[in-house]
Amino acid sequence: MKKPVTGSTQSSANNERGEPLSEQAYRFIIDAIKEGSLLPGTRIREVELAKRTGLSRTPVREALNRLQLEGLVANDPSRGIIITELDQSMISELYAMREVLEGTAAGLAARHASEVEIAFLREINERDAKLTDTLDLLRNNKLFHSTLYRCAHNRYLLKMLNSLQESMMLLGRSTLAKPGRPEIARKEHQEIINALEARDPKTAEQLSRTHIREAYKTRLEAFLEPYE
Numbered sequence: 001m002k003k004p005v006t007g008s009t010q011s012s013a014n015n016e017r018g019e020p021l022s023e024q025a026y027r028f029i030i031d032a033i034k035e036g037s038l039l040p041g042t043r044i045r046e047v048e049l050a051k052r053t054g055l056s057r058t059p060v061r062e063a064l065n066r067l068q069l070e071g072l073v074a075n076d077p078s079r080g081i082i083i084t085e086l087d088q089s090m091i092s093e094l095y096a097m098r099e100v101l102e103g104t105a106a107g108l109a110a111r112h113a114s115e116v117e118i119a120f121l122r123e124i125n126e127r128d129a130k131l132t133d134t135l136d137l138l139r140n141n142k143l144f145h146s147t148l149y150r151c152a153h154n155r156y157l158l159k160m161l162n163s164l165q166e167s168m169m170l171l172g173r174s175t176l177a178k179p180g181r182p183e184i185a186r187k188e189h190q191e192i193i194n195a196l197e198a199r200d201p202k203t204a205e206q207l208s209r210t211h212i213r214e215a216y217k218t219r220l221e222a223f224l225e226p227y228e
Helices: 007-016 021-035 046-053 057-069 088-112 115-128 134-151 155-171 181-197 201-227
Strands: 073-076 080-083
Touching: 021 046, 021 057, 021 155, 046 057, 057 073, 088 134, 088 155, 088 181, 088 201, 115 134, 115 181, 134 155, 134 181, 181 201
Parallel strands: none
Antiparallel strands: 073 080
Protein backbone atom coordinates (compact mmCIF):
# COMPACT_ATOMS: atom_id res chain seq x y z
CA MET A 1 0.00 0.00 0.00
CA LYS A 2 1.30 3.41 -0.91
CA LYS A 3 2.03 5.37 2.24
CA PRO A 4 1.22 9.09 2.27
CA VAL A 5 4.01 11.47 3.16
CA THR A 6 2.34 12.56 6.38
CA GLY A 7 -0.99 10.96 7.14
CA SER A 8 -1.79 13.30 10.04
CA THR A 9 -1.05 16.41 7.93
CA GLN A 10 -3.25 15.08 5.16
CA SER A 11 -6.07 14.44 7.63
CA SER A 12 -5.73 17.92 9.12
CA ALA A 13 -5.99 19.54 5.70
CA ASN A 14 -9.11 17.53 4.91
CA ASN A 15 -10.60 18.40 8.32
CA GLU A 16 -10.19 22.08 7.53
CA ARG A 17 -12.32 21.55 4.43
CA GLY A 18 -14.97 19.86 6.58
CA GLU A 19 -14.64 16.50 4.81
CA PRO A 20 -16.05 13.58 6.86
CA LEU A 21 -13.39 11.24 8.22
CA SER A 22 -15.00 8.21 6.59
CA GLU A 23 -14.85 10.04 3.22
CA GLN A 24 -11.12 10.66 3.73
CA ALA A 25 -10.55 6.95 4.33
CA TYR A 26 -12.73 6.08 1.34
CA ARG A 27 -10.82 8.41 -1.00
CA PHE A 28 -7.49 7.08 0.28
CA ILE A 29 -8.43 3.51 -0.65
CA ILE A 30 -9.96 4.52 -4.00
CA ASP A 31 -6.82 6.48 -4.93
CA ALA A 32 -4.62 3.54 -3.95
CA ILE A 33 -6.62 1.23 -6.22
CA LYS A 34 -6.38 3.72 -9.10
CA GLU A 35 -2.63 4.10 -8.63
CA GLY A 36 -2.13 0.34 -8.49
CA SER A 37 -0.66 0.34 -4.98
CA LEU A 38 -3.67 -1.70 -3.82
CA LEU A 39 -4.05 -4.56 -6.27
CA PRO A 40 -6.98 -7.00 -6.49
CA GLY A 41 -6.53 -9.72 -3.87
CA THR A 42 -4.59 -7.46 -1.48
CA ARG A 43 -5.62 -7.96 2.13
CA ILE A 44 -6.92 -4.84 3.89
CA ARG A 45 -6.27 -4.39 7.61
CA GLU A 46 -8.15 -1.72 9.55
CA VAL A 47 -5.26 -1.08 11.93
CA GLU A 48 -2.76 -0.56 9.12
CA LEU A 49 -5.10 1.73 7.20
CA ALA A 50 -5.78 3.77 10.32
CA LYS A 51 -2.05 4.32 10.84
CA ARG A 52 -1.41 5.26 7.23
CA THR A 53 -4.29 7.73 7.04
CA GLY A 54 -3.86 9.17 10.55
CA LEU A 55 -7.48 8.26 11.30
CA SER A 56 -9.15 6.08 13.90
CA ARG A 57 -10.48 2.63 13.02
CA THR A 58 -14.12 3.75 13.06
CA PRO A 59 -14.06 5.90 9.87
CA VAL A 60 -11.83 3.30 8.21
CA ARG A 61 -14.40 0.61 9.01
CA GLU A 62 -17.19 2.82 7.66
CA ALA A 63 -15.24 3.35 4.44
CA LEU A 64 -14.67 -0.38 4.04
CA ASN A 65 -18.36 -1.10 4.59
CA ARG A 66 -19.19 1.40 1.85
CA LEU A 67 -16.63 -0.11 -0.51
CA GLN A 68 -18.01 -3.58 0.18
CA LEU A 69 -21.52 -2.41 -0.76
CA GLU A 70 -20.05 -0.99 -3.98
CA GLY A 71 -18.31 -4.28 -4.71
CA LEU A 72 -14.78 -2.87 -4.58
CA VAL A 73 -13.78 -4.87 -1.52
CA ALA A 74 -14.90 -8.34 -0.47
CA ASN A 75 -14.82 -10.49 2.65
CA ASP A 76 -12.81 -13.59 1.80
CA PRO A 77 -13.30 -16.55 4.21
CA SER A 78 -9.59 -17.32 4.44
CA ARG A 79 -7.96 -13.91 3.91
CA GLY A 80 -10.42 -11.48 5.47
CA ILE A 81 -11.21 -8.18 3.74
CA ILE A 82 -9.50 -7.91 0.34
CA ILE A 83 -9.62 -5.74 -2.75
CA THR A 84 -12.12 -7.56 -4.97
CA GLU A 85 -10.71 -10.00 -7.52
CA LEU A 86 -12.71 -10.25 -10.74
CA ASP A 87 -13.31 -13.64 -12.33
CA GLN A 88 -14.09 -14.22 -16.01
CA SER A 89 -17.84 -13.98 -15.45
CA MET A 90 -17.56 -10.65 -13.62
CA ILE A 91 -15.30 -9.22 -16.33
CA SER A 92 -17.84 -10.26 -18.97
CA GLU A 93 -20.66 -8.62 -17.01
CA LEU A 94 -18.69 -5.38 -16.63
CA TYR A 95 -17.98 -5.12 -20.34
CA ALA A 96 -21.57 -6.01 -21.22
CA MET A 97 -22.77 -3.08 -19.13
CA ARG A 98 -20.05 -0.83 -20.51
CA GLU A 99 -21.11 -1.67 -24.06
CA VAL A 100 -24.74 -0.78 -23.34
CA LEU A 101 -23.99 2.44 -21.44
CA GLU A 102 -21.24 3.79 -23.70
CA GLY A 103 -23.20 2.88 -26.80
CA THR A 104 -26.13 4.85 -25.42
CA ALA A 105 -23.83 7.76 -24.55
CA ALA A 106 -22.43 7.88 -28.09
CA GLY A 107 -25.92 7.81 -29.60
CA LEU A 108 -27.04 10.68 -27.38
CA ALA A 109 -23.83 12.59 -28.07
CA ALA A 110 -24.57 12.46 -31.80
CA ARG A 111 -27.80 14.30 -31.02
CA HIS A 112 -26.73 16.69 -28.28
CA ALA A 113 -22.96 17.35 -28.37
CA SER A 114 -21.97 20.87 -29.35
CA GLU A 115 -19.53 21.55 -32.18
CA VAL A 116 -16.99 22.67 -29.58
CA GLU A 117 -17.32 19.38 -27.67
CA ILE A 118 -16.88 17.32 -30.83
CA ALA A 119 -13.84 19.40 -31.77
CA PHE A 120 -12.37 18.70 -28.33
CA LEU A 121 -12.86 14.96 -28.81
CA ARG A 122 -11.01 15.21 -32.12
CA GLU A 123 -8.21 17.17 -30.44
CA ILE A 124 -7.88 14.49 -27.74
CA ASN A 125 -7.67 11.76 -30.35
CA GLU A 126 -5.09 13.63 -32.45
CA ARG A 127 -2.99 14.18 -29.32
CA ASP A 128 -3.07 10.43 -28.75
CA ALA A 129 -0.98 9.81 -31.88
CA LYS A 130 1.90 11.79 -30.37
CA LEU A 131 2.04 9.81 -27.13
CA THR A 132 4.33 6.83 -26.56
CA ASP A 133 4.24 6.24 -22.80
CA THR A 134 1.53 3.77 -21.74
CA LEU A 135 0.54 5.87 -18.72
CA ASP A 136 0.10 8.96 -20.90
CA LEU A 137 -1.94 6.93 -23.37
CA LEU A 138 -4.10 5.65 -20.55
CA ARG A 139 -4.78 9.15 -19.20
CA ASN A 140 -5.62 10.46 -22.65
CA ASN A 141 -7.91 7.50 -23.29
CA LYS A 142 -9.76 8.15 -20.03
CA LEU A 143 -10.14 11.81 -21.00
CA PHE A 144 -11.63 10.80 -24.35
CA HIS A 145 -14.20 8.50 -22.79
CA SER A 146 -15.13 10.85 -19.92
CA THR A 147 -15.60 13.66 -22.46
CA LEU A 148 -17.80 11.42 -24.61
CA TYR A 149 -19.92 10.65 -21.55
CA ARG A 150 -20.45 14.36 -20.87
CA CYS A 151 -21.30 14.96 -24.54
CA ALA A 152 -24.43 12.84 -24.03
CA HIS A 153 -25.81 15.58 -21.78
CA ASN A 154 -27.68 13.11 -19.56
CA ARG A 155 -26.87 13.42 -15.85
CA TYR A 156 -28.36 10.03 -14.93
CA LEU A 157 -26.42 8.18 -17.60
CA LEU A 158 -23.26 10.04 -16.52
CA LYS A 159 -23.78 8.91 -12.93
CA MET A 160 -24.09 5.27 -14.01
CA LEU A 161 -21.02 5.47 -16.21
CA ASN A 162 -18.93 7.03 -13.44
CA SER A 163 -20.02 4.28 -11.06
CA LEU A 164 -19.09 1.65 -13.64
CA GLN A 165 -15.66 3.24 -14.11
CA GLU A 166 -14.90 2.69 -10.42
CA SER A 167 -15.54 -1.03 -10.84
CA MET A 168 -13.38 -1.02 -13.98
CA MET A 169 -10.44 0.00 -11.77
CA LEU A 170 -10.35 -3.59 -10.53
CA LEU A 171 -9.36 -4.86 -13.97
CA GLY A 172 -5.74 -3.83 -13.44
CA ARG A 173 -3.43 -3.31 -16.39
CA SER A 174 -4.98 -1.40 -19.29
CA THR A 175 -5.63 -3.12 -22.64
CA LEU A 176 -3.66 -0.23 -24.17
CA ALA A 177 -0.52 -1.97 -22.90
CA LYS A 178 -0.96 -4.59 -25.64
CA PRO A 179 1.19 -3.82 -28.72
CA GLY A 180 -0.94 -2.45 -31.53
CA ARG A 181 -4.02 -1.80 -29.40
CA PRO A 182 -3.45 2.00 -29.02
CA GLU A 183 -3.42 2.43 -32.81
CA ILE A 184 -6.57 0.35 -33.24
CA ALA A 185 -8.35 2.21 -30.42
CA ARG A 186 -7.38 5.54 -31.98
CA LYS A 187 -8.91 4.50 -35.30
CA GLU A 188 -12.08 3.33 -33.55
CA HIS A 189 -12.30 6.64 -31.68
CA GLN A 190 -11.94 8.53 -34.95
CA GLU A 191 -14.82 6.59 -36.50
CA ILE A 192 -17.02 7.47 -33.50
CA ILE A 193 -16.09 11.16 -33.87
CA ASN A 194 -16.98 11.04 -37.57
CA ALA A 195 -20.42 9.66 -36.68
CA LEU A 196 -20.92 12.43 -34.12
CA GLU A 197 -20.03 15.06 -36.71
CA ALA A 198 -22.48 13.47 -39.15
CA ARG A 199 -25.16 13.59 -36.41
CA ASP A 200 -25.78 9.88 -36.93
CA PRO A 201 -26.91 8.40 -33.57
CA LYS A 202 -27.39 4.85 -34.83
CA THR A 203 -23.91 4.59 -36.35
CA ALA A 204 -22.31 6.31 -33.35
CA GLU A 205 -23.89 3.78 -30.98
CA GLN A 206 -22.92 0.81 -33.16
CA LEU A 207 -19.31 2.00 -33.46
CA SER A 208 -19.05 2.61 -29.72
CA ARG A 209 -20.40 -0.86 -28.96
CA THR A 210 -17.91 -2.38 -31.40
CA HIS A 211 -15.09 -0.43 -29.74
CA ILE A 212 -15.98 -1.85 -26.31
CA ARG A 213 -16.34 -5.39 -27.68
CA GLU A 214 -12.85 -5.17 -29.17
CA ALA A 215 -11.47 -3.95 -25.84
CA TYR A 216 -13.20 -6.86 -24.13
CA LYS A 217 -11.59 -9.36 -26.52
CA THR A 218 -8.16 -7.92 -25.67
CA ARG A 219 -8.97 -8.04 -21.95
CA LEU A 220 -10.17 -11.64 -22.14
CA GLU A 221 -7.05 -12.72 -24.01
CA ALA A 222 -4.87 -11.20 -21.29
CA PHE A 223 -6.98 -12.83 -18.56
CA LEU A 224 -6.81 -16.31 -20.10
CA GLU A 225 -3.16 -16.13 -21.13
CA PRO A 226 -1.77 -17.49 -17.79
CA TYR A 227 -3.92 -20.62 -18.19
CA GLU A 228 -2.56 -21.54 -21.63
